[in-house]
């Protein structure tokens with residue numbers, strides 16, 4: 238049976254890398270993000286390479302509770318059986334001491350990383366194919382395990398994801414839905430560009446002198462997690478570049 242994976246935030250970085258790898262592995266893909274043009278290109282490229290899989294894309298802002306409920310409720314019937322949900326959409330905005338933080342940045346992080354994950358999960362859980370294997374993978378972070386200077390609100394949102402992952406595992410236990418948290422350290426994606434509001438130079442500096450993880454490294458880890466036998470669940474997996482010891486201690490050459 239071909240399994241269906243729903244990936245939020247598939248237009249870039251880790252989400253896009255998951256779509257690319259899981260397409261190669263023969264999964265059917267349900268992909269969403271705000272930038273539909275990017276998803277259209279991704280869909281065309283993947284179908285040209287893997288013509289036997291099915292891909293359905295749609296525009297979604299996970300912060301909008303009504304839109305999330307309507308879009309997922311309105312999915313074509315053949316897309317209403319989901320095996321794997323990858324709650325990946327997320328962002329960091331700003332890197333300032335809390336007393337200098339921007340309220341708009343705080344709202345965007347809390348609304349996307351916590352509330353968005355909740356809205357999507359609530360809409361998707363009733364559609365999960367518990368008879369053939371159902372699994373929720375939440376993108377946490379090293380920032381959900383420790384707090385680093387100026388990381389304040391981003392770290393708080395990822396600590397919340399950590400708590401929600403544990404809570405989901407308890408609440409969904411009797412339905413047999415696996416729940417996993419993937420917690421990466423430094424991954425070179427558009428993450429830092431978004432954090433620094435489009436300042437590419439500043440974003441590039443985050444990775445100077447170090448070999449960060451790639452989206453593909455994280456996608457391969459997710460593939461490992463979702464292909465364990467039915468009786469095995471990886472609860473929590475922290476993945477860092479070899480050159481990174483903690484959120485901020487990095488061996489730069």
Ligand SMILES: NC(=O)C1=CN([C@@H]2O[C@H](COP(=O)(O)OP(=O)(O)OC[C@H]3O[C@@H](n4cnc5c(N)ncnc54)[C@H](OP(=O)(O)O)[C@@H]3O)[C@@H](O)[C@H]2O)C=CC1
Pocket residue numbers: 245246247248249250251252269270271272273297298299300325326327328329349353376377378379420421422423424425426427428429431452
């Ligand atoms: N890169 C890193 O170092 C780390 C990243 N993470 C986490 O991994 C996840 C993916 O980030 P990463 O790939 O690095 O970053 P990117 O910025 O490259 O990708 C983020 C994705 O999230 C989507 N997204 C953001 N806001 C929304 C929204 N409101 N509604 C729908 N989709 C949204 C974006 O799509 P669009 O803009 O088109 O909507 C994009 O596809 C995040 O949860 C992040 O916190 C965790 C640890 C480390």
Ligand SMILES: CC(=O)[C@H](N)C(=O)O
Pocket residue numbers: 378379380421422423424483484485
């Ligand atoms: C510290 C990290 O590795 C992570 N990318 C983050 O910025 O939180």
